[in-house]
Amino acid sequence: MGNGVLTETGSGGDFDRRNTDWYMDKVVQALIFIGGISAIIFVAGIFVFITKEGLGFILDRFDFMEFFTSEYWYPAEEEDPEYGILAMIAGTASVTVLAMLVAIPFSLGTAIYIAEFATGKTRETLKILVELLAAIPSVVWGFIGLSIMNPLIIDVFDVPVGLNVLNAGIILGLMAAPIMTSIAEDALKAVPDRYREAAEAMGATRWQVIQKTVLPAARNGLLGAVLLGVGRAFGETMAVLMATGHSINIPGSVFDSVRALPATIAAELGETAVGSEHYQALFTLGIFLFMVTFVINLSADLIVRDTAKK
Amino acid sequence: MVAGMQPPANEPGAQVEAANIKLAVRDLSISYGRDTALGNVSLEIREHEIFGIIGPANAGKTSFLKSLNRMDMFNSDMHVKGEVLFNGLNIRKLRNIYALRSRIGVVFPLPVGLPMTIYDNVALAPRLSGMKNKADLDVIVERCLTRAALWDEVKDRLNSLGSLLSGGQQQRLTIARALSQEPELLMLDEFSIAVDPVTTMRIEDVLKELKAEMTIILVTNLVQQARRLADRTAFFLAGECVEIGETEDLFTDKVKDQRTNDYIEGRFG
Numbered sequence: 001m002g003n004g005v006l007t008e009t010g011s012g013g014d015f016d017r018r019n020t021d022w023y024m025d026k027v028v029q030a031l032i033f034i035g036g037i038s039a040i041i042f043v044a045g046i047f048v049f050i051t052k053e054g055l056g057f058i059l060d061r062f063d064f065m066e067f068f069t070s071e072y073w074y075p076a077e078e079e080d081p082e083y084g085i086l087a088m089i090a091g092t093a094s095v096t097v098l099a100m101l102v103a104i105p106f107s108l109g110t111a112i113y114i115a116e117f118a119t120g121k122t123r124e125t126l127k128i129l130v131e132l133l134a135a136i137p138s139v140v141w142g143f144i145g146l147s148i149m150n151p152l153i154i155d156v157f158d159v160p161v162g163l164n165v166l167n168a169g170i171i172l173g174l175m176a177a178p179i180m181t182s183i184a185e186d187a188l189k190a191v192p193d194r195y196r197e198a199a200e201a202m203g204a205t206r207w208q209v210i211q212k213t214v215l216p217a218a219r220n221g222l223l224g225a226v227l228l229g230v231g232r233a234f235g236e237t238m239a240v241l242m243a244t245g246h247s248i249n250i251p252g253s254v255f256d257s258v259r260a261l262p263a264t265i266a267a268e269l270g271e272t273a274v275g276s277e278h279y280q281a282l283f284t285l286g287i288f289l290f291m292v293t294f295v296i297n298l299s300a301d302l303i304v305r306d307t308a309k310k
Numbered sequence: 311m312v313a314g315m316q317p318p319a320n321e322p323g324a325q326v327e328a329a330n331i332k333l334a335v336r337d338l339s340i341s342y343g344r345d346t347a348l349g350n351v352s353l354e355i356r357e358h359e360i361f362g363i364i365g366p367a368n369a370g371k372t373s374f375l376k377s378l379n380r381m382d383m384f385n386s387d388m389h390v391k392g393e394v395l396f397n398g399l400n401i402r403k404l405r406n407i408y409a410l411r412s413r414i415g416v417v418f419p420l421p422v423g424l425p426m427t428i429y430d431n432v433a434l435a436p437r438l439s440g441m442k443n444k445a446d447l448d449v450i451v452e453r454c455l456t457r458a459a460l461w462d463e464v465k466d467r468l469n470s471l472g473s474l475l476s477g478g479q480q481q482r483l484t485i486a487r488a489l490s491q492e493p494e495l496l497m498l499d500e501f502s503i504a505v506d507p508v509t510t511m512r513i514e515d516v517l518k519e520l521k522a523e524m525t526i527i528l529v530t531n532l533v534q535q536a537r538r539l540a541d542r543t544a545f546f547l548a549g550e551c552v553e554i555g556e557t558e559d560l561f562t563d564k565v566k567d568q569r570t571n572d573y574i575e576g577r578f579g
Binding site: 119194201202208212213216 | 379381384386408410411412413414416418420422424426435438439484488491
């Protein structure tokens with residue numbers, strides 16, 4: 001089709017011709033462009049939607065001081081409802097921090113083992129297992145928190161309730177670890193083998209090669225893995241709803257029950273009338289969550305860019 | 311620092327080697343799976359000489375170098391048979407191969423600027439062997455970069471990333487890094503592939519000076535480079551060591567094998 005036969009039609013002749021290949025090229029370009037910007041459109045769309053739903057509350061009722069500094073969340077009070085999310089922020093933050101303390105050593109250790117030490121069948125099997133772990137639905141993790149971790153924590157630590165920061169932190173950590181492992185392993189694998197060879201040739205031991213060469217070279221990717229884990233833990237809903245105890249509380253220790261922001265939305269949204277003050281307040285929570293995750297991702301991006309530039 | 315390198319007293323034949331033989335290779339064969347990369351090579355490399363190895367691609371030159379500092383360990387496909395004696399010690403029987411590697415500097419064909427600053431690149435080897443004193447490291451970094459003909463170009467930006475240098479500069483950085491090990495043996499594998507001709511000549515001059523301090527193995531695909539630098543030269547072809555001789559002999563009528571002559575004259579390869 002259209003390979004080299006000169007035609008004299010029009011002023012440009014062959015150079016002006018629009019054949020099927022030319023149109024095909026334009027169509028594919030357009031499709032790829034739409035695919036590319038669809039992510040932006042969806043993000044913007046979600047933001048517009050949740051803002052629209054929450055806007056009424058923000059304009060009429062929203063009190064910055066109350067929202068961020070009060071630990072009382074009584075949206076269902078008839079007389080004087082109170083909308084303070086401080087306790088929920090503390091709940092989500094404490095669970096996320098504990099989850100990272102669990103997940104970072106696990107995921108980095110697994111990633112280093114898979115990328116640097118394991119070979120052949122071991123390596124392939126491990127990779128498949130890690131991906132399988134990542135595919136476990138969060139409600140299953142929540143169930144494990146409820147039915148296994150809960151009695152275990154009560155037994156081991158001799159506390160009255162096992163649904164608390166410790167439980168949710170461990171569950172969330174185990175949940176976030178596989179995806180973090182996967183990303184971290186990709187980052188380690190992306191380090192060219194010639195770096196390893198060069199360091200080995202100088203007499204570096206395996207650990208020195210990893211510590212001095214591989215980890216610094218993969219730093220950006222590893223940071224990305226950790227921040228992805230933070231995002232995962234921060235936004236997780238079902239498992240924390242089931243494992244935290246879901247009671248509003250600023251935790252004094254890891255054995256206190258807490259409530260997480262996303263879990264509040266999930267638990268309460270179904271009980272509210274569409275358009276009511278409570279409903280709009282929950283969407284305001286959603287806007288807050290959205291902005292926090294946006295900031296986490298943006299700062300991750302900036303850090304990665306900054307280190308890449310140096 | 312050099313644990314495991316002292317000759318064990320009960321090693322038979324350990325001290326029999328003549329003092330001026332740095333490296334002795336006996337019946338060395340290398341194979342990858344079923345494919346033989348190198349067969350039955352025996353040769354001796356003397357102290358303070360530049361030993362050239364020439365030959366076309368797939369001759370087994372790089373595999374040969376890899377077997378000398380036990381880089382085969384990390385490639386489960388690569389099988390090495392035969393003996394390699396470094397300072398009279400069989401390197402297959404060393405417990406601490408890291409000590410062996412730290413005494414052998416390697417420069418790979420493509421430059422490897424490790425993802426750290428220029429300073430850290432050169433200070434890596436001394437640091438690996440436990441040196442911490444900043445002043446001592448400064449001295450080593452300056453000396454090695456100067457010798458590798460790179461100091462003047464980078465002395466004002468030692469803290470920028472080594473991987474951002476140009477290809478030729480990175481290769482000189484690689485050489486500086488190899489020198490920072492203060493190696494007894496320096497192995498260069500086609501170092502000039504990614505380097506411009508002017509820089510190549512500067513590095514060649516450096517190599518001639520370094521000969522006084524160390525033994526150098528120069529693998530090169532540039533026949534004239536071997537002629538300019540090497541005291542003796544070996545010709546590898548398709549896994550066979552065809553000929554070893556004084557470099558000048560290979561370029562004159564004294565060549566023993568017709569294939570060597572053909573390669574040097576440019577009739578194949």
